[in-house]
Every structure is written in structure tokens, then in C-alpha cells.
Amino acid sequence: MAKSGKTRLVADRRRSAPAAKPAATTRKASARRRKAAPKRRGPLGWLIWPFRMLIRVGWALSWRGALVVLAILTAATFYNYARIPDMATLADGRARGSVTLQDRSGETFAWRGDNFGGLVTTDSVSPYLRDAVIASEDKRFYRHIGVSPRGIAGAIRTNLAAGRGPLSGNGGSTITQQVAKLLCLGNDWDQTLGMTEAEFEADCRAGSVWRKMKEIPYALALEAKFSKDEILSIYLNRAYLGAGARGFAAASQRYFGKSVARVNAAEAAMLSGLLPAPSYYAPTNDLQRARDRAATVLRLMRDQGLLTTAEFTQAMETPASLSPAARQDTGGYFADWVMSDAPDFLTSETTEDVIVRTTLDKDIQAAAEGALEWVFEEKVRAGSEAQAAIVVMSADGAVRAMVGGRNLRGGGQFNRATQAVRQTGSSFKPFVYAAALDLGWRFDSTVLDSELAIDVPGSGTYSPSNYTNQFYGEVSLTDALARSLNAATVRLSENVGRDVVRTVAEQFGIRSDLAQGPALALGVSESTLLEMTGAYAGILNGGTSVTPYGLTSLSLRGEDGSLLDHEGGLGERVITEDAARQLVYMMSRVVAAGTGTRAALPGDRPAAGKTGTTQAARDAWFIGFTGDYVAGVWMGYDDNTPLTGVTGGGLPAEIWRETMARVHDGAPVTPLPMIDPPREARPVPQQPQPAPQQQAPARQPDIAERILMDVLGGIFGRN
Incomplete structure (x- = not known):
């Protein structure tokens, strides 16, 4: 059979289409490809790249460091929180007490030690005082959490502008931080620290960076532990305000003689003005300086709306005055x-x-x-x-x-x-005459005032002279004391006995060592x-x-x-009382007709x-x-x-x-307790004779005189 002209159709051999891959897998593959392929950077990219890396590293370190700091701060805050006692305990943290001295009528005239007027709260003090402290020390007190970064930054800026260190001078501390300082971060002074209380407090107030860092968690703990009013109450009770006053209650009594609840605006401003430098601004040291500082506080109160214009004007026109007790300063x-x-x-x-x-x-x-x-x-x-x-x-x-x-x-x-301790001079002489009178001499007994030479072993000859460089012969004891005659007094002392004179002076209360030589009578000893x-x-x-x-x-x-x-x-x-009455009369003649x-x-x-x-x-x-x-x-x-x-x-x-x-x-x-000579004069009794003039050494008493002196000494209790 003949073939037709059509060509035979044969189907093409085709591969089956692959299954679609998931989107996620595609993205990963793309990313790997991008990573594998080096990114091209231009010149600008290479310049920026190191800075980008630094920013990345800095950020990583910053947020991690912040977490560490926050953890430490939280732990320190909780630690301090657990250590802080109640407010009443914190209010009076004195290491020693106070001594208030009253005069014979019961009025206070002086203070010693650290005076504390008792626990007060923001409700029990004058509103003017509370407002004055807030205005002058921390106007944002009720709005911050215990630490004010804005205040610290402002203080650093002010200090640097003044040529000081960043933390020297104004520290920008809140009231809460100042309370932390006053409490010394929870540490109390004791004598085993090896520093005085004043040195300890100065160390607590030191403005170092490390001190500031420790203040922050303590201040936060205070804010967590107490309300704002309680923190302010601690401050009002704990602050030192000069003249030994701890707390505003004590200061109000010290300077104004009134309760802290009754201070007016001018007085409150003066008290608050003491906080930066208590001794410098103390009104007992310089009242005008304290008033000038108070005027500054009053202006702050007005500017912050804490005083009306009328209140401000009245406070400026009638500044605070000290109480009679503080003003007397006696x-x-x-x-x-x-x-x-x-x-x-x-x-x-x-x-x-x-x-x-x-x-x-x-x-x-x-x-x-x-x-x-x-x-x-x-x-x-x-x-x-x-x-x-x-x-x-x-x-x-x-x-x-x-x-x-x-x-x-x-x-x-x-x-x-x-x-x-000074030499007494002739003010010692009454004790010489007291010894003589107690041994039987009288106010009108006589003693020789003339040149006298006494041999003092190791010192040579002692020859006292009178202030006038003259001698007056026989004089009464009264005249010798009234005219403060040296030669007569030494001669009397030698006759009475230096040991007797020394004993009388010591028994009257002269505690210092008394001279051993004849110059004892003229007050060469000290007292x-x-x-x-x-x-x-x-x-x-x-x-x-x-x-x-x-x-x-x-x-x-x-x-x-x-x-x-x-x-x-x-x-x-x-x-004896009779000897004392005679001596008083003799000393009255010193004022009436003597030296x-x-x-x-x-x-x-x-x-x-x-x-x-x-x-x-x-x-x-x-x-x-x-x-x-x-x-x-x-x-x-x-x-x-x-x-x-x-x-x-x-x-x-x-x-x-x-x-x-x-x-x-x-x-x-x-009247003076003394004799009246016109009525009481009696004949002069026999007495030991004075040492001869110009004899060296002085004549020693004979046996009869020694017996007489022993008898008189036994009678009157003298050796």
C-alpha cells in the first residue's frame, strides 16, 4: 500500500516539572547565597563600618551593664531597707546627750552638748517652717523618688562654673539624700572608731563620688520605707542647727525661746537658713548675717508661692530676733x-x-x-x-x-x-596676819618695820624692801597691812612661823605649792x-x-x-571668829586709808x-x-x-x-562682820619681840619663846 504524504506525529519526550519548594526554604537559600557572596562596599561604607561596629558593641554592653547596675542597686536598696529602723529611733540619733544650765532662779542661761527638743512631725511644726525647708533645700521634694538627676546635673554645672570640682560645694542633694547623710548611711559613731564625733560627722558629709554612689540606694530605701512626710520629719528632728541644737525643736527654743509650732515666717526662714552652715549663720554669732540669710529664704518661699505678698512683706519688715536668754549670751x-x-x-x-x-x-x-x-x-x-x-x-x-x-x-x-596660775603678790598677806591673830596677836599689836636680812641657804641674804623704799619703825598690825609694808610682814611671818602661815593659807583653800623661803609672806607663790x-x-x-x-x-x-x-x-x-573679825577690820582700813x-x-x-x-x-x-x-x-x-x-x-x-x-x-x-575698836580696844598683851634690825641670819627664838610657841600652838591647833 502506497505511503501517504503526511509525516507521522511523535510526541516530544518532556521531563516532569519539579514540585514547588516552600517559601521559608527559599528565603534561607537566598540568605545563604547573599552571605556567601561578599557585599561590595564603597569607600563611604568602609569609613562608616567601624563606627557601626562600635555602636553595636556599645549598645550590647550598655543594656547588659544597665541590667547589672539595676540588679546591684535593687539588692543594695533591699539591703538598706532591711536595716533601717523606725522613724522614732532615727529622729534622735545623738551619740551624747545635752546639758541645760539654769541660774539660781531656774532660768536657762547656757546649753552644752547636743540639745534635742523632742520628736516632732510635719503636722506638729509651724507650716511656715515646713515650707521654708522645702523652698530652700528641695523644692521638688514631693515629686522625686529620692534622687534628682536634674538637681545633681545643675549642681555639677554650678560647681564647674565656679571653678570647683564637680562635687565640691553644691552637691544637688535632695532632702532624702541629706537624711541619708545625717544618718551616716545607717552607721553610728562610737569611741572605738578612732575618731571624734565631729570627725565622724564630717566624714559622713564628705562629697566624694563613692559617697554619692552609696547615698543613692540608701535614699531609695528611705523612700520605700517611709512616706515623704516621715522623711521630712526625720530631717526636722535630726539636722544640726548650731549652738548645740539638734533638730528644729531644740533650735527654736535655743534661739527664740518658743515652741517650734509657734514660729512665724521670719523665724522659720532664719531656722531653715541655718542648714547650709549652722555655725556660720547662727544668730548668736552674727544676728545680721542670720537675718540676711533668712531674707534669701523668704524670697524663695515667695517665688515658689509658699508665701503671699502680704506675708512676705511683713516678714521682711519684722525680722526674727533672739530671745532674752539667747541674746544675753552670758x-x-x-x-x-x-x-x-x-x-x-x-x-x-x-x-x-x-x-x-x-x-x-x-x-x-x-x-x-x-x-x-x-x-x-x-x-x-x-x-x-x-x-x-x-x-x-x-x-x-x-x-x-x-x-x-x-x-x-x-x-x-x-x-x-x-x-x-599666777603669783599673788601682796594679796597673800592677809594669811600672814590671820595666822598671827589666831595665835594671840591683836589688830593693835606692833611690829617693827625696818631693814631685815635673812640668810636663805643656797640663795644668800634675803632683804625685803617696801614699795616706797622707806621704813616706818614700830607700826601696828593694822597699819602694816593697810600700807602693805613688806619688811614688817616678813618679820611677822618669821616670828609666827612660815609653816604656820603656810598651813593657814592651805586650810583656807590655796591648793598650789607654796614657797618655802621667807618670801612666802609676800606672795611669791602662785594661785x-x-x-x-x-x-x-x-x-x-x-x-x-x-x-x-x-x-x-x-x-x-x-x-x-x-x-x-x-x-x-x-x-x-x-x-577663830575673833581673829577673823579683827582681820576684817584691818582689811577695811586698806580700803578706807591704805593702798x-x-x-x-x-x-x-x-x-x-x-x-x-x-x-x-x-x-x-x-x-x-x-x-x-x-x-x-x-x-x-x-x-x-x-x-x-x-x-x-x-x-x-x-x-x-x-x-x-x-x-x-x-x-x-x-555691815561688815568686824570688831569696833573704840569699844573693844584692850591693853596690848605681851608678845614675842621682833627680830633685831639688820641681823643676818634672823635671830632664832630662845628656849622660852619656843616653849611659849609650843603652848600657843597646842591651844590653837598649830604645829
């Missing part, structure tokens, strides 16, 4: 002496709040301070650096006033009435003004020794019972005393008494520079007169 030397004289564990080292009742009379204290100031202003050349001290006491040794010196160039509180004044008090009270004292009772605040009482300073009898006439008081008020001037006039004294009080005055230079033209009968006598005139102003006249 009795500081006396207060320091009482603190040093009382038991340490009840005063300077007390951990309790103590009330000390004292013998101080604020009127007498003011009289003594005023008299000293007046004499130096009116009768001493301008610019003189001479010092003076005054002590006034009752006849039983109760100290009524004490001035320890003049405040020159803000020097320390060196108390020249109690701490300066303090307080000792000498106390010894003269024994003469006034009839011959009984006294121990000067200033503390009458001591008790704990809030308790009725007394821990310590002092009934008086009277001791043992030293000389102390410039001490005579107005209105014919009777007074008695004795002048004293040491070698080269390095010390000048006048110590005397009326029927009511004994007063002692010392004058000299701290470095022993001789006084120019000053003797005990000069400026010291005038200071004494001005002091006692003010003390007795308007008071009735009290």
Missing part, C-alpha cells in the same frame, strides 16, 4: 567651769539629757561683765591687749559670777579665773583667782574654809528626782580688801568683800608682759569698785 566661762567641775559621765560625756541648776546670778554676772567692759573703754588705752578676770561669790563659796577674760580676736575660751577669792570668803564668813562651787543640783530631763545635790561649800574652821582707797564704794557702804602687785607688775590683784559678797579681780598679760603703770590699787581696784557698785545698786547696806 555666763559662758561659768558654764564651762561647772561642766569641768562636775562628774564627766553626768556632763561632758553624758548620754542623757541633763538639767543642771547652778549658783549663777545673771544680774551679778551682767554687772561684772559690764564693769570690766566699761573700765577698759574709759580708763585703758585703746588697743590694749591686757587681760582681766573677775569672780564674785557668797561667803559660803557659792559663785555668783565669773568673767574669765576679755574676748580679743575671737580667741579661745581660756578661763583666767580658774586656769591661769588662781578662784582659789584666792574663795580663801577671802573664809575670812568674811568668820574663819571657816570654803570650797567654791557652782552646781547645786543635777537631774535628768523629765524626771523629778535629783541625781546630785550640793548643799554648800563650808568646810572646817581655820581661825586700796580707789576701791571705796559709794554711799559709805563698808568694804574691805587687799591689793596685790607682783614683781615687775606682771600681775595686779584686788580682792575684797562687803557684808554680802566677795569679789576678786586679776589683771595682767597672758604672756607675762609687765603692766605699765598698773598696781593692784589702780585699775584692779577700780574694776572691783565698778563691779561691786553695780552689784549692790539699790540693795540695803549690810
Whole structure:
């Protein structure tokens, strides 16, 4: 069969189409291909690439580091939270207590230690005070969480602009952070730390970076533990505000004499203004400076809407004033002496709040301070650096006033009435005459005032002379004391016996070592003004020794019972009452017609005393008494520079007169406890004869005289 012309159709051989792959697999494959093929970078890409890597590394480290810091901060916050006690415990964190000193009438005149006025809260203080603290210390206090980054940044900027270190000066601390400082991050001071309490507190307030870092978790813990008002209450109770005041309650009483709930806007601003520098802004140091600082706080309160315009104007026109007690600022030397004289564990080292009742009379204290100031202003050349001290006491040794010196160039509180040990000069002579009178001599007995030569082993011949360089022959004991005759006094001392004179002086209260030689009679020994004044008090009270004292009772605040009482300073009898009455009369002649006439008081008020001037006039004294009080005055230079033209009968006598005139102003006249010679004069009894003139060594008493002296010594209790 013939083939047709059509070609045979044959189907093409085709591969079957592969199955579609999943999209995810496709993306991975594409990614692998992109990774395998190096990306081409242009020049700009190569420049940017290192920075991109740094950013990636920095970011990785940052968020990981932030997590670590957050973990540490959280742990530290929880740790501090667990350690923080309750608010009442934190409010009074003093390591020692306070001592409040009251005068004889019960009025407070001085504070020592750390005074705490009791726990207060934001509800129990004046609203003005709360607002003043917020305005001046932390205006965002109620809005932050305990730390203010904005405040810290602003403080750093301010410090750097002022040329200080970033954390030197303004620290930008919130009130919460300041509380953390006050609490010393939960650590308390104790004596085993090897630093004083002041050094410990200074270390707590140090503005180091490490200190700031530790403050943050503690501040956060405080915010977690307490409410804002409780944190502010801790601050109000814990802050130091100068003059020994811890907390605003104590400061309000210290400066204004009123409750912290009653302070007005001006007073609140002054108290708040103390916070940056309590001692510098303390109104007791500089009232005007404290007022200027308070004005700044008032302006802040006005600008923040915490004071109306009317309140601001009134506060500016009537600035805060100190209370009479704070303004008087008297009795500081006396207060320091009482603190040093009382038991340490009840005063300077007390951990309790103590009330000390004292013998101080604020009127007498003011009289003594005023008299000293007046004499130096009116009768001493301008610019003189001479010092003076005054002590006034009752006849039983109760100290009524004490001035320890003049405040020159803000020097320390060196108390020249109690701490300066100086030669006494002729103010020692009454003890020579007291010994003689107690052994039977009389006020009108006579003694020879003439040249005298005494051989002193190891020193040669001792020959005292009088101030006038003249001798007066036979003189009465009264005349010899009134004219302060040296030769007569030494001769009397030698006849009476130096040991007897020394014993009488010691029994009257002179505690310092007394000279062994014949110059003992002329006051070459040293003593303090307080000792000498106390010894003269024994003469006034009839011959009984006294121990000067200033503390009458001591008790704990809030308790009725007394821990310590002092009934008086009277001791043992030293000389007979008759001898004392004769000696008072003899000393009255010193003021009436002797070396102390410039001490005579107005209105014919009777007074008695004795002048004293040491070698080269390095010390000048006048110590005397009326029927009511004994007063002692010392004058000299701290470095022993001789006084120019000053003797005990000069400026010291005038200071004494001005002091006692003010003390007795308007008071009735009290007679001196002394003999009245016209009615009591008797024939002069036989007595030992004085040593012959110009004999060296001095004649020793014969056996009859020694027997007589032994008999008299046995009768009158003398060796």
C-alpha cells in the first residue's frame, strides 16, 4: 500500500516539572547565597563600618551593664531597707546627750552638748517652717523618688562654673539624700572608731563620688520605707542647727525661746537658713548675717508661692530676733567651769539629757561683765591687749559670777579665773596676819618695820624692801597691812612661823605649792583667782574654809528626782571668829586709808580688801568683800608682759569698785562682820619681840619663846 504524504506525529519526550519548594526554604537559600557572596562596599561604607561596629558593641554592653547596675542597686536598696529602723529611733540619733544650765532662779542661761527638743512631725511644726525647708533645700521634694538627676546635673554645672570640682560645694542633694547623710548611711559613731564625733560627722558629709554612689540606694530605701512626710520629719528632728541644737525643736527654743509650732515666717526662714552652715549663720554669732540669710529664704518661699505678698512683706519688715536668754549670751566661762567641775559621765560625756541648776546670778554676772567692759573703754588705752578676770561669790563659796577674760580676736575660751596660775603678790598677806591673830596677836599689836636680812641657804641674804623704799619703825598690825609694808610682814611671818602661815593659807583653800623661803609672806607663790577669792570668803564668813562651787543640783530631763545635790561649800574652821573679825577690820582700813582707797564704794557702804602687785607688775590683784559678797579681780598679760603703770590699787581696784557698785545698786547696806575698836580696844598683851634690825641670819627664838610657841600652838591647833 502506497505511503501517504503526511509525516507521522511523535510526541516530544518532556521531563516532569519539579514540585514547588516552600517559601521559608527559599528565603534561607537566598540568605545563604547573599552571605556567601561578599557585599561590595564603597569607600563611604568602609569609613562608616567601624563606627557601626562600635555602636553595636556599645549598645550590647550598655543594656547588659544597665541590667547589672539595676540588679546591684535593687539588692543594695533591699539591703538598706532591711536595716533601717523606725522613724522614732532615727529622729534622735545623738551619740551624747545635752546639758541645760539654769541660774539660781531656774532660768536657762547656757546649753552644752547636743540639745534635742523632742520628736516632732510635719503636722506638729509651724507650716511656715515646713515650707521654708522645702523652698530652700528641695523644692521638688514631693515629686522625686529620692534622687534628682536634674538637681545633681545643675549642681555639677554650678560647681564647674565656679571653678570647683564637680562635687565640691553644691552637691544637688535632695532632702532624702541629706537624711541619708545625717544618718551616716545607717552607721553610728562610737569611741572605738578612732575618731571624734565631729570627725565622724564630717566624714559622713564628705562629697566624694563613692559617697554619692552609696547615698543613692540608701535614699531609695528611705523612700520605700517611709512616706515623704516621715522623711521630712526625720530631717526636722535630726539636722544640726548650731549652738548645740539638734533638730528644729531644740533650735527654736535655743534661739527664740518658743515652741517650734509657734514660729512665724521670719523665724522659720532664719531656722531653715541655718542648714547650709549652722555655725556660720547662727544668730548668736552674727544676728545680721542670720537675718540676711533668712531674707534669701523668704524670697524663695515667695517665688515658689509658699508665701503671699502680704506675708512676705511683713516678714521682711519684722525680722526674727533672739530671745532674752539667747541674746544675753552670758555666763559662758561659768558654764564651762561647772561642766569641768562636775562628774564627766553626768556632763561632758553624758548620754542623757541633763538639767543642771547652778549658783549663777545673771544680774551679778551682767554687772561684772559690764564693769570690766566699761573700765577698759574709759580708763585703758585703746588697743590694749591686757587681760582681766573677775569672780564674785557668797561667803559660803557659792559663785555668783565669773568673767574669765576679755574676748580679743575671737580667741579661745581660756578661763583666767580658774586656769591661769599666777603669783599673788601682796594679796597673800592677809594669811600672814590671820595666822598671827589666831595665835594671840591683836589688830593693835606692833611690829617693827625696818631693814631685815635673812640668810636663805643656797640663795644668800634675803632683804625685803617696801614699795616706797622707806621704813616706818614700830607700826601696828593694822597699819602694816593697810600700807602693805613688806619688811614688817616678813618679820611677822618669821616670828609666827612660815609653816604656820603656810598651813593657814592651805586650810583656807590655796591648793598650789607654796614657797618655802621667807618670801612666802609676800606672795611669791602662785594661785588662781578662784582659789584666792574663795580663801577671802573664809575670812568674811568668820574663819571657816570654803570650797567654791557652782552646781547645786543635777537631774535628768523629765524626771523629778535629783541625781546630785550640793548643799554648800563650808568646810572646817581655820581661825577663830575673833581673829577673823579683827582681820576684817584691818582689811577695811586698806580700803578706807591704805593702798586700796580707789576701791571705796559709794554711799559709805563698808568694804574691805587687799591689793596685790607682783614683781615687775606682771600681775595686779584686788580682792575684797562687803557684808554680802566677795569679789576678786586679776589683771595682767597672758604672756607675762609687765603692766605699765598698773598696781593692784589702780585699775584692779577700780574694776572691783565698778563691779561691786553695780552689784549692790539699790540693795540695803549690810555691815561688815568686824570688831569696833573704840569699844573693844584692850591693853596690848605681851608678845614675842621682833627680830633685831639688820641681823643676818634672823635671830632664832630662845628656849622660852619656843616653849611659849609650843603652848600657843597646842591651844590653837598649830604645829
